[in-house]
Amino acid sequence: MTYLDHAATTPMLEEVISTVSQQMHTVGNASSLHTSGRAARRMVEEARERLAAALDARPSEVVFTGGGTESDNLAIKGIYLARRAENPARTRLLVSAVEHHAVLDAVQWLAAHEGAEVEFLPVDGYGMLDPAALAASIERDPESVALVSVMWANNEVGTVQPIAEIAELTAEHGIALHSDAVQAVGALPVSFAASGVDAMTVTAHKLGGPYGTGALLLKREVSCVPLLHGGGQERDVRSGTLDTPGIVGFALAAELAVQRRAASAARLAELRDQLISGIRAQVPDVLLNGHPTERLPGNAHLSFPGCEGDSLLMLLDARGIECSTGSACSAGVAQASHVLIAMGADEPRARGSLRLSLGHTSSEADVLAVIDSIAAVVERARRAGMASGALTAASLPAAARPSGSQLSSLGGRI
């Protein structure tokens, strides 16, 4: 099997599996006062220190959560509510148009229920935010901005955002900055302390750790209203019995991912480039989405004109190659990706896209397997695209048809 969906989840590391299972044999609620409780607490605190060290943060900045979605929700809702409580004029939320749904849907919920005014910051054809657009948006009324949220690297097209520049702008105005760094850790150098980010989302299962364990790195001086009330286990910002085995596994996975990052990123970038150029040799009109150089090392996001992403996915799956369509799955129905639409792609390009994401188990054999299959798969998917007539360029009214220039201006080729 050729697994090329590491951006969705990456295989758990053997070291992590054995550490987590070992910890699962041990009883103890980290909040209990007896010996077993203290032993569990010690494991959690050591894991907190190790995770903090791996991400260049302070242990007291680590708030363990149930994963990336919870961390995003906690940051967006919690910081918005806290900062608005401090100053009722702070109702603006500035977020990039290419955020994950965990951020987008959270800000939309705040707009619907908590009077937030949301501004979606535009991105260029590569999916990159223009800091000048953020600056202009902030400067319209800096006092009214509750929070800025821009992801570190995009989960779909892999484009890396200029976080340092963004952090300078928010710091200048004393505005809180959140960044979803779920895809970045282990792929790019990530220092929480140096980044200027106030709150950062990370999760274990993208690093070879267990599912359902994540953290929000939250600066000590940033106040955040809790979403889950109860025992107040995590700094009174997050309640719930701590998942000791998951947390221990998360810390180990993060440590290993950071230790191996430089070598791994170089290896994956080389494989990725081989994959892209190999596909291009087979399918000359393939289009690369996302930034040609400022992108995640393991991400290849491609559009195949005339194809439906779901046909490509099925045909590759039947050949033992697993990847993802470029679209977010909403309620079981594939919708054209909001990321590609924000980048200016037309719907056929958005729908005809595939994300192939490499990770620690990927090898040259995986790349060759794709290159070996892609021509036949694309040819067949193209015929199916014509046959089903759904949203192929030819079936659209002239006004909706993509023009050649539109297609090539979108990120283009590397």
Added chain:
Amino acid sequence: MRVLAAMSGGVDSAVAAARAVDAGWDVTGVHLALSRQPATLRTGSRGCCSVEDSHDARRSADVLGIPFYIWDFAERFQAEVIDDFVAEYEVGHTPNPCLRCNEKIKFAALLDKALALGFDAVVTGHHAKLIDGQLMRSVDAGKDQSYVLAVLTAEQLSHAVFPLGDSTKDQVRAEAAQRGLAVADKPDSHDICFIADGNTQGFLQKQLGERPGDIVDSSGAVLGAHSGAFGFTVGQRKGLNLTTPAPGGEPRYVLSIQPKSNTVVVGSARDLEVDLVCCARPVWTSSALTADFECLVQLRAHGMVSGAAITLAADGQLVARLTEPQRGVAPGQALVMYDGDRVLGSATITSAERVCMTA
């Protein structure tokens, strides 16, 4: 053989897919997403279009151990089925959207895509038989769906597989339970899948707006008012809200809908009876018939079967002279021709009248 099993999330398509697996074929399950904003949970008697239904289909595919995907046909469905449905009502016809969906989606858009992707056939859970390429009624007369399949050409049928035609619905449910399919006792769907609350008139009014007009009798006398002629169907008795009672108090029925004058014509049950049905666009499910012939005809999805003498006109029109007059023959519905249980073909009803008053 590589086949694509269309899985609605209901019990029939799940068992059909299971039988395809048993036949030793390479089966892939596909659920058609027909709405861009599907409801989360199934409501009422709709059976295929909610997220819950797609989950049911997925769980059945899991149990069968076959790959499963959701394909988005929402746009095609809107254009070919829903828009057509509204347009047909607007001109005073009574369309059958299930038939249209088979003709334009399942055995056109889906089948074409399946063939292009390398599949040999599409398997569905329709209650009908295919024997040597001949479309036949199901053994379960109450569940028979040959009527809504009679719009398919021989070419389309050559790539269709209906594994349930020899089983009754009860047998299908029992088999589903035996196979451990959770949908075994899922209720049947009845209503039009894209009209969530089952209120067709309300749906049409939302699409077409209010268009008030008169309800008249055959002489043109005004008996009442309506808010849109498109909301009526030939043979309808309820919901007329007539202000003038009929002489003798006998019930009145919709005889015809006149879209140009926006009037609805009503009359007695006897006025409703017709014995001459004119149709257009015949489709032959096996070989095309060219000479006049006698056969059985069915004029609605359920019931309304009569003997008929069929005359084929040179201009593609088809005329059926019924041996027994029928009530409620609505333009837009299909006339399906049978030789016993074997489907010969179908045509779209354009008009109907009473010519032989002694019949």
